[in-house]
Structure formats: C-alpha cells, structure tokens
Amino acid sequence: MSAEVVPVTRVEGDSPVRHALRRLWSYIRKNAGYYVLCTVLTLAYAGTFVAVPLIVGWAVSGAVEGLPREEILWRCGVLLASALGGSVLRYYSRTLIFNAAREIEYEMRNDLFAHLQRLPQSFYFRWHTGDLMSRCVNDLNSVRLMLGPGVISIIQTPLMFLLAFGAMFSMNWLLALLVLLPYPLFVLIARGFGGAMHSRSLAVQQGLAGMSNHVQEAVSGIGVVKAYAMEGVQHERFGEENETLFRRHLRLVWVSAGMPAITGLLPAASMTMVLIVGVGDVASGVMPIGDFFSFAMYIYQLTFPTFIMGWTVALVQRGAAAMQRMDEVLSIEPSIRDTEDPEPVERLRGEIEFRNFHFAYPGSDRQAVLHGLDLHIPAGSSLGVVGPVGSGKTTLASAIPRIFEVEPGSLFLDGMDVVRIPLATLRAHIAMVPQDSFLFSMTLADNIAYGTPDASREEVRRAALRAQLDKDVEELPAGYDTVVGERGVMLSGGQRQRTALARALALRPSILILDDTLSAVDAETEAAIQAELREVFADRTVVVVANRVSSVRDCDQIVVLDEGRIVERGTDAELVAAGGLYARLAREQQEAEERGAGGQELEAELDALSGEAEARA
16 A cells, blocks of 8 residues: 555635645656656757748748759758657657656556545445546546646647747748737637636536446446346436436537637638738748748648647646546545554454443434443453344444544553554454455455465365355355355355355454354354354454344353443343343244244145145145
8 A cells, every 4th residue: 555645735715626736736746857858858849840840941942042952952851850850859758748647647546545445434425436436537537638648738839839939030020920919819718718618527527426326336236126127217317317427528528629629710810811911022022932931831830739729728627627526535534543652562462441432423413323331341252242223233343443433532452542553453453244244356265365365275264164164165166266256246145244254264363343244144054153153262352243142142241232322231141031121132033033943844844745745646
C-alpha cells in the first residue's frame, strides 16, 4: 500500500474546483522533470514550426530570382532537414508528456485505492460502489487526457501563435495586424463555451457513476432479479438511466462540437485577409512573393492548432470536473487511524474490557445502538453473545477490531486503550468471521489462506478440516484449486460460511470473533464444528455472536443483549435457571427444532409408505 494521500490545505474561499486543481498540482510537481524537459523540446519544436514557412519563402524567392539550381536544392535540403527535426522534436515532446500523464495516473490510482482501503466501513454505507468505480476509472481517464494532450496543447499552441505572428510582423506589420484581428474573439468564445462545458462534463461524469452503480447492483443481485422475474422492470430502470446519460452526452456534444466549429472560422477569416490584401501588395511590388507564400503557410499551419484549442478547452473542462469528483473522495479524512502516540505493543494476549461503552453509527440520526456496556473478558476465555434481532450483537463484536470508531477510554485490550493500539498490530491479532461470508474470485485454497498468503497446503487443509469443509472439497471439480467465482457463487451458503471460518482459523489469532458463523449449516455439522473448535478455543480469546443458543452453550460466560443493553449474564446453566430472556430463547428454539425434527420424521415415513406402494404396484 502506498503512503497516505498528502493533505491539501483548504484556503478560505477556495472553490471545489480550485481545491481539486491544487491537489492535482501536487502530483505535477512530483513529475516536474517530465514537464520541464517537454517544455524545452516544445520550444525547440516551435522554432522549427516557425522556421519552415520562412524557409519555404526563402526557397520560392530564390526560384523567382533565378538562382542556380544548386542553391535551390540547398534551400530545399534545409527545408527538409527542418521538417525532419521538427518531427523528431514533436515525437519526443509528446512521448514525455504522455509518459508524465501515465505516471500521474498510476500514482493517483494507487493513492485512491489505498485511500479507499483506509476509509472506515461507515463510509461505504453512504457511497455507492458503482459511483466509486466510475471515479477510479472514467474520471481518472479524463484527468489523464487533460494532463497529456491537454497540457501539451496549452504549452505548444500559444508558443506557435506568438512566434508565427512575430515572424509575420517582421515581414509585413499591416498584413499581420489584419491576420491577427479575428483571433481575440477566441477569448470570448472560450469563456462562453468553457462554463457550459464544465457543468455539462460534470453532469456526464455523474451520469456515468449512476449507470455504473445500476449495472453493478443488477449484476450482483442477478439471482434475486431472476427469482422475482424482475428482468423487465430492471430493463426499464436501466433504460431510464441510459436515456438520462444519453441526453447529458448529447448536451455536451453540442457544446463540444460548437467550440471547434466556430474557432475553425478564425483561420479562414485570416486567410481571406491575406488573399485580399496580400495579392494586391505582391502585384504592386510592395510585398515579395516569398513573403506572401510564408504568410499563406503560417495561416495554413495555424488552422489545426486553432481548431485543437477548442478541443483542448473541452478536454481541460472535463478533466477539471473529473478531478473535482476524485478530490471529493480524497479529501475525506479516515475517522479510524493510528494516534500520534500509539502504544509500543508487539503482541496481544487477548484480554478485552468494555467500560461504560456507548456506540452510535456515524452520520446516523438514530439513537445509540449500545448503551453503557460494562464487560470483562479474560484472556483465553470465551464469551457468548445472544439476543433478539437488532439488539446490537454484531455492533459489539465489530467494535473490538475497530471496524467502527469507538470513543477513547471505553474499550481496552490487555489494559490498553484500543484507540492507541496501532491498527496493523490490532487487526493482525484478531480474526473475525462476519455474518456476510465474502469470498474472492480465486481458488478455494487462496481464499482460506487469504490472511496468511505464505500458508502451506497442509495448513490450509488443517484449517478446512476444523471447519468441516474437507468433505465438500473432495466433491469440487479441482479440489482446493477450484475457483469459487465472484463472491463464492460456486459454493452453497453453508460452504461459504465454513470457508470463511477456515480462513480465520488459518490465522491462529489471539482473539477470534465468530459473528453468527454457523447460521447456514445444519445441526449435525454445527456440532462437529463446535467439537473441533473446543481445541481452537483453548489458547485464545473467543467471542461467539449467535442467534441460536446452541452455539454459545459451551462458552465460559454468556451475555444477553436487548435494545443495546446487557440484560443478563452468566453460564448456560445459570441463565436457564434464571428463567429470563435467555431461557425463553432456548425454549423457543428447542421447540422449533423439535417441530422440525417431527416434520422430517413424518416426511421420511411418507416416503417409506410411498416406496412400499410403488413396490406392491
């Protein structure tokens, strides 16, 4: 992971665009060598640009004056050498500037990805995945185009105009003044089109983000879409997004096409001046015919730079709008970070203590999820956490590795305030198996060894065995080398949970957190896993969050949460004897299991009777 993004101080009265461009300038400064050398080569190229028409006029004048053939050929050779030199200089100046743009794109992409990984989970509750993907791909590409073709045009075109008009003034100041007359209109045209281009480019980028988010959600949730036969509705919604983006693109195209179309008239107006005035001057002998050819060539050569300046304005406006959107993300300060005076700790034993712990989700208008919790978990012991849905069980577990930010002085590990423990050290000693068992699109073995890339195949097999996954592996097409697909689509829900559990067990952490890890496995498999986990629990602190009471019965202590408060605590036997919420949950779940078992027995009997009937028939 790259270093943290360098903060850009916000100046009073700074607009979002200016702040974004000042951030961009920090990247340009780091690659200033490219731009300095490119500017030098561009200056040299501009010299050949202005020299070629002068040499053409020089050669034409020699032919008109009847100079010897050798002299004419010499002048033509000088012309060819100047043209070739200009081509070489142009090639290397562009190579340098495009390399610089790619280098900055590479640095920004690394910084943006690293920054996204540093942002807390609460950030992703507010931002859409498709929007973030659009900023990392589409917006970054627009910034690169601005820093490459955009910057070279900004450097090169004014130089060409300045030198070309200087040469024309030296030959015929009056005609040069007439040629120059239409060009100040470019400033007015650029100002008129520039604002519209920026706002419409920003609208297009936002539309691309919305489209990306819609496609991402539709593809990720394709199973739900098909299950509810919502393909038609999804297609209509996509059509609406596509129509909006299409209209925004058209509005931008109208402006982008209008800019070069209008600016392209400026050289035509200048050429008209040359033909009207210059031909008369040549006929009267006031202007040499060689100078006339040079004037005509300058107008011809300035046609493309004038046209390209209109395109450059559009490129810069789109790049500025894209950089503004990227700056919105890069300017967000991670709320969970290491303190300036972290504890010098290398290893955690696993003692956990909550002291008057309160928690509310950042940016939420809801009241606190957890209220005044006091809880001590000795190192090497196990804690079970149960309670109704929405009671705060997952939030309690997520606070330990600082998935969410916690208040200083409310949570301690080994007697140290958790906010002062370096995040790398903290999370290296904690393995958490969340409710959503996310798997990556790689092999099963790589998923199990995700937290320990250097794990041997034997260690992977041992972790899978403890998670009761080994029998399922035998049925997979390539065993441990089977690619499980996006989000583990090749596996069942129970297999995904057991793979996530195996991943945590492979880490050998000081603290193991199981957040309803076995909800998708059957009772027999759960019992087998718990038998294996007793050995795992022996030398580490374990927090088991569960909806099923059967998952926490063997824990050293159990707490019952209700509406964010601890309402009961004790062992399984003590809580059942107390006859409170825990006892009620245990009783209801046992009755539900018995009804399920009775249903299974009835189904088996019906299958047997059906088989006998078929045999008699």
